[in-house]
Amino acid sequence: MWFTCEVTPSPPDDGDRPLDPRVAQTRRIVVEAAAALLGEEGFERLTLESIAERSGVARSTIYRNWPDRAVLLADAFDQLCVFPEVPDLGSMVDELRLLAEELANGLRSDEWANALPSLVGAAHHDESLTQAQAQFSQRRRAMTAVIFERAAERGEVSSAQDPSLLAEYFAAPMFFRFLMTRQPIDDDFIERHIGVIVDLAKR
Amino acid sequence: MWFTCEVTPSPPDDGDRPLDPRVAQTRRIVVEAAAALLGEEGFERLTLESIAERSGVARSTIYRNWPDRAVLLADAFDQLCVFPEVPDLGSMVDELRLLAEELANGLRSDEWANALPSLVGAAHHDESLTQAQAQFSQRRRAMTAVIFERAAERGEVSSAQDPSLLAEYFAAPMFFRFLMTRQPIDDDFIERHIGVIVDLAKR
DNA sequence: GGGATGTGCAACAATCTGTTGCGCAACGCA
DNA sequence: TGCGTTGCGCAACAGATTGTTGCACATCCC
Secondary structure, eight states: OGGGOSSSSOOOSOSSSOOOHHHHHHHHHHHHHHHHHHHHHOTTTOOHHHHHHHHTOOHHHHHHHSSSHHHHHHHHHHHHOOOOOOOOOSOHHHHHHHHHHHHHHHHHSHHHHHHHHHHHHHHTTOHHHHHHHHHHHHHHHHHHHHHHHHHHHHTSSOTTSOHHHHHHHHHHHHHHIIIIIOOOOOHHHHHHHHHHHHHHHHO | OGGGOSSSSOOOSOSSSOOOHHHHHHHHHHHHHHHHHHHHHOTTTOOHHHHHHHHTOOHHHHHHHSSSHHHHHHHHHHHHOOOOOOOOOSOHHHHHHHHHHHHHHHHHSHHHHHHHHHHHHHHTTOHHHHHHHHHHHHHHHHHHHHHHHHHHHHTSSOTTSOHHHHHHHHHHHHHHIIIIIOOOOOHHHHHHHHHHHHHHHHO
């Protein structure tokens, strides 16, 4: 989140003094409302007025807590992006299938369908959103790579293959369909796709 | 283009009567200006005022020729998307390398870097832009599939592989890097990627 | 040549972003 | 408990942008 990150250059947080409870409350409520609306509207259609209305916080107060719309939306997107770890199922194919279905469900959900594509567009000329997008990609990639790391440990695949690269090839066609071609990400596709990835991992 | 397409439901074109030269002139000039600005600014930042200024056509006249901003931008995007066929080089790998470099150069260019990501965002809640995006994806896919079809004819790969599917796996990782992860699409990546695709085609 | 049609211009409403000043309420420290 | 500090709601504001409209003028086509 923007206001809890000590690394970002913009310094809205005063430091280590505990936050005024009014401020903490305001920021929490606003980000929650923004995240909800982000899932309903996407970045472009989402107005600060609607966030103010849903959260019950005045627009002027929102501007006192975030420098501009994009930074708030980046925080809201972070809020939206919580995904579970893939459990160890003892089999790479099973884990890939589970993850593929989780991702497919996500991409089919209104939340992601509204938030993700508009993020892609908006991120290309805003630094805060670029960061939010990079963090999203990185998290998903790491979470996917774990599957291939475990498979290598089990001896299911040769350890010569880079788990991170395999994770990239796992994610790319699904996002490509979602963002660019709009082809369905259905069971047939998933099953065939997993076959391709398994071939790649075992080659 | 919106105004020359007989299939689209919206009927701005009066039919087969030749267009008033004033109208033809206006539309041509405006789309050209819009396409140029699209490559410079992207969808979100591009204003109708700037198109009016660059084209020398009044904003009111633009609105008389296109129902709204999105439809004009869809036409402008079409204008921007002209890509060459891949020549028969007698070798699948050579042709893939050529196409990958063409695509990488495109994605590195300001034109595409500005237009494409913003299209992804904008297309998700506008029908005209959805169509423009679908057409773009389809054209590129067909153009890529030709490489695999020729390879199958030459006997370089088994004809069991679906050229269209291979085209999808060829494009997806490059667009994924461009749109989502922002990782570089450099020579190393291209070379490794072509290796992956060749493996897929030959499996 | 003359009616029909397209264009430029200017003004307009509506929406949205971002800012500011003021009065009031909540906070935290003594 | 009291009081200075700080945050908040409200209202108004400037500026940008999208679309729309009426009118005068130029161009087109018959």
